[in-house]
Amino acid sequence: MKNETILLVDDEKGLLKLVETILQKEGFQHIVLTMTAAEALTQISRRQFDVIVLDVMLPDMDGFELCREIRKTTTTPILFLTARSSDFDKLTGLALGGDDYITKPFNPLEVVARIQVQLRRQRMNRNQNETSVGRVFDYGAICINKDEGRITRNGTEVACTSKEFELLAFLCENPNRVFTVQQLYERVWGPFCNGDDKTVVIHISRLRKKLENDPKQPDIIVNLRGIGYKFIPPSMEGER
Structure with a gap:
């Protein structure tokens, strides 16, 4: 039996039960089902979840707005599962703090696989934290x-999603090294995740807004046009 706790948020009861059944067959037993944003926020205030699967079209609150509220208190990975399939909707979900975006109709096994990718990455991070100094x-x-999984700027903690943190941490481990967008995606999201270049670009844009003095003229996460991105530690800006 797997110990991770998963929150499913969708106003379609049949869909909730379907995903729950598939997850149970994979060994997940700690699954919480909610059909409204209010119920979801109540559950999140009561316990820590390992993954949140979130619909966009909910009866009491837009799922994008709910994601924004969730991100005020937790960096738990959020997977959008929704019928809204336009590029604009996908970019909006990722920009607000989503870690993945799956459109309906969907293959239930794919949803489970995406959840397991997020959980596996979290377990790897925890294991690294236990063995690294x-x-x-x-x-x-x-x-x-x-x-500690923390970022601070001028002594104030910076709120960020798990993927934002992983991306920044990876760049910090490889200062002044240039990576293509595809390389960053494979290193942070994994080679088997379904995504595109926009995912990386959006996450870098969000990090710049939180870390750069002028996000439009970045000095820390810089773009080499036609090549990729590199991280320049602030104390080493003169080497750029």
């Missing part, structure tokens, strides 16, 4: 503590 990148104004 000296995993603090302190650049004065900006500090990234991998052991």
